[in-house]
Amino acid sequence: MRNSMKVANWEFKRNARNKSFIISLFITPLLFVIFAMAPTFLSNFGDDEDSETTVYLNDEVGVFEAIQPMLEDRDFVSWDVVETSDEPEQMQEQLNEEEKAAYVLINQETLESGTVTYMVGDDVHDDFENELTILQQPIKQAQLQVAGLSSDQMQLVQSPIDYQLAFEGEASETEAEETGGFPFEQALPSIFAGIFLFSIVISGMMIFQSASQEKKDKVAEIILSSVTAVELMQGKILGYFSLGILQVTVWLTLVAPFAVWKLEDVPLFEYLFVPETLMLLVIAILGYLLFAALFVGLGATIEDYSTSGNFQGMVMMLPFIPFFLVGPIFTNPSGIIAQVATYIPFTSPAVLLMRLAVLDEWPWVEILIGLAILIVSIWIFMKLAGKIFQVGILIYGKNATPQEIWKWLRA
Amino acid sequence: MEKVLSVSNIEKWFKKTKVLKGISFDVHQGEIMAILGPNGAGKSTTIRNIMGIMYPDKGNVTFHNHNGSEIPRHKIGYLPEERGLYKNVKVMDVLLYFASLKDYPKDKAKKRAIDYLEKLGLKGKEYASVEELSKGMGQKVQFIGSIIHEPELLILDEPFSGLDPVSQEIFKNEIKQLAKNGTAILLSSHQMNLVEEMCDRLFMINRGQKVIYGSMDEVKTEYANFKCTIRGKNDLSVLEKLPAVTRVEQSDDISIIYLTQDVQVTNWLKQLPDSLDVQELSVDRVSLHEIFVDIATDKNLAEEVGGSNA
Numbered sequence: 060m061r062n063s064m065k066v067a068n069w070e071f072k073r074n075a076r077n078k079s080f081i082i083s084l085f086i087t088p089l090l091f092v093i094f095a096m097a098p099t100f101l102s103n104f105g106d107d108e109d110s111e112t113t114v115y116l117n118d119e120v121g122v123f124e125a126i127q128p129m130l131e132d133r134d135f136v137s138w139d140v141v142e143t144s145d146e147p148e149q150m151q152e153q154l155n156e157e158e159k160a161a162y163v164l165i166n167q168e169t170l171e172s173g174t175v176t177y178m179v180g181d182d183v184h185d186d187f188e189n190e191l192t193i194l195q196q197p198i199k200q201a202q203l204q205v206a207g208l209s210s211d212q213m214q215l216v217q218s219p220i221d222y223q224l225a226f227e228g229e230a231s232e233t234e235a236e237e238t239g240g241f242p243f244e245q246a247l248p249s250i251f252a253g254i255f256l257f258s259i260v261i262s263g264m265m266i267f268q269s270a271s272q273e274k275k276d277k278v279a280e281i282i283l284s285s286v287t288a289v290e291l292m293q294g295k296i297l298g299y300f301s302l303g304i305l306q307v308t309v310w311l312t313l314v315a316p317f318a319v320w321k322l323e324d325v326p327l328f329e330y331l332f333v334p335e336t337l338m339l340l341v342i343a344i345l346g347y348l349l350f351a352a353l354f355v356g357l358g359a360t361i362e363d364y365s366t367s368g369n370f371q372g373m374v375m376m377l378p379f380i381p382f383f384l385v386g387p388i389f390t391n392p393s394g395i396i397a398q399v400a401t402y403i404p405f406t407s408p409a410v411l412l413m414r415l416a417v418l419d420e421w422p423w424v425e426i427l428i429g430l431a432i433l434i435v436s437i438w439i440f441m442k443l444a445g446k447i448f449q450v451g452i453l454i455y456g457k458n459a460t461p462q463e464i465w466k467w468l469r470a
Numbered sequence: 471m472e473k474v475l476s477v478s479n480i481e482k483w484f485k486k487t488k489v490l491k492g493i494s495f496d497v498h499q500g501e502i503m504a505i506l507g508p509n510g511a512g513k514s515t516t517i518r519n520i521m522g523i524m525y526p527d528k529g530n531v532t533f534h535n536h537n538g539s540e541i542p543r544h545k546i547g548y549l550p551e552e553r554g555l556y557k558n559v560k561v562m563d564v565l566l567y568f569a570s571l572k573d574y575p576k577d578k579a580k581k582r583a584i585d586y587l588e589k590l591g592l593k594g595k596e597y598a599s600v601e602e603l604s605k606g607m608g609q610k611v612q613f614i615g616s617i618i619h620e621p622e623l624l625i626l627d628e629p630f631s632g633l634d635p636v637s638q639e640i641f642k643n644e645i646k647q648l649a650k651n652g653t654a655i656l657l658s659s660h661q662m663n664l665v666e667e668m669c670d671r672l673f674m675i676n677r678g679q680k681v682i683y684g685s686m687d688e689v690k691t692e693y694a695n696f697k698c699t700i701r702g703k704n705d706l707s708v709l710e711k712l713p714a715v716t717r718v719e720q721s722d723d724i725s726i727i728y729l730t731q732d733v734q735v736t737n738w739l740k741q742l743p744d745s746l747d748v749q750e751l752s753v754d755r756v757s758l759h760e761i762f763v764d765i766a767t768d769k770n771l772a773e774e775v776g777g778s779n780a
Contacts (some may be wrong), residue, residue, distance in 0.1 A: 062571070069567050073559055277554035281615065284521045284548040285571035453523065455552050
């Protein structure tokens, strides 16, 4: 174990000082922030272009007052309202000249017929008709007022119909609260564990490179004259695990202030530090160990990645299979696909994280069976990887074929 | 001298091929022992078995009083034939890593590294990246890596391959110096002239079997007979009829006449017939190089002695 620690320490230090690792360490959260900001930024940017439709409003009923606060918010529409008393015929000419402008007429007739007359210039976008719905509420209100309804009656007519579940359990109450707040309270630990899993698996893929590089650089034999192959392998797995932890720590430290700022009202850390998080992290670590064993064994079979066959490429794809399952699992987190994927060691860590993010009641039996299969698989893969590593790392000058690997396993 | 390493009767199978067929030899303190043999003879496999990178199917490797996997490997230094260094790290970092794997104290290792870098002409390179080193410089760093922890036994597999003559000389002197200071050295090499010059004893192996084992002097007396090289147009049959001849090799107009062990050179020269066409003539001993080539090409000298005189 002491030797494994030395190897782990070396692998960690060597990579943590490596320029490309450091760069990617800081670039990744930056990209994350950029991607998180991009949609808002782009839509704001788009707004500027077709914003500020000049709307000439001939308001004889007084709805303008009611919509004024909404217009100021500019959440829904961006109108520059100019009140006017001109009739449609008079406006015609002006709209011909001023293309990014519209004219809306609201008068007594509107209230009676329920029809709003409007005109638009050539440059006004097609959505303008949708934007007009902003007028619906005040006009309706004015109509009802004209009809002589009391304010209580008006309230009744305008309030929407609510639907409520007959069973008044605790759950529904909290849900009702939640809808007003942050929708991801339950998912947050899973998201966190997911990022954790992603980070350590990504750094785990560096094990592959490291083993392969060690073979290429022919350092392996020197190292193996001091430590055993199994110690070297364990050291690598441990070293890259720490590297993954470093990575995820840096990411979260950099992204956390941004997240707290973006979601200012959400007590993120309160949601995060729950017992479930621990369980999910254990699942993530198990996932890492499985893939680490896979990669370290595989890396020892490859000297030159560019000439390696499809076999190795396919194995490298294994951690990404759960991405294909995202759709089916979120649609039906207790469905047959979700259940089966829970029992397959390559998919179970990620799938469990996804399922536990959305399921209210954790299916403990399934979780335990899934984890048991995962742990047994890890044990088997570590043994196999050890065998492959021992032989593979000392074979120089060529990549191993699947047949050869099979032979080593049986030896 | 104290016996440091003892290999006794080791056998190793690779699948169905027996690659080592009962190898036995010792390495003593302060001596340079050569292990020689053609490519694929089993040298590197023997060395890997000593280093515990693999274990023999039969037989024993004993280091002082330790056996097999109990051998304290931090007391052994090893420079493998297939060797390299991590690329994107500093020279000093690699050396310190190698030292730490051998449980050698860091500050001592640092001091030794700086001393040796200077000794081997790499002064000031300790914080250079390994990538910046030339192949020869890299080899020197690897060599330092194998001796940084003051090993009692040093195993060098082809230490001279790829080195220029100047560096070869530096390596040769350094290895001799280490032996003088008491390190037991097991060295495999194809540079016969260097082996002849520096080794005390040698073990020659072919197809996994011992061919020659003994001190350099013994081997020379036993195998390094005289040979006479004549340039001139001569008939093979005439040369073969000369006395005390074991074997004659002819190519173009150069004939090499191998003589028996007990030949008296001056007497033998007097017996040469006048009819021989002699443009040039020289008499010297068979070199280790030739012994090696003979063994590698299966011209077993011992057999020929009896065979060709008839």
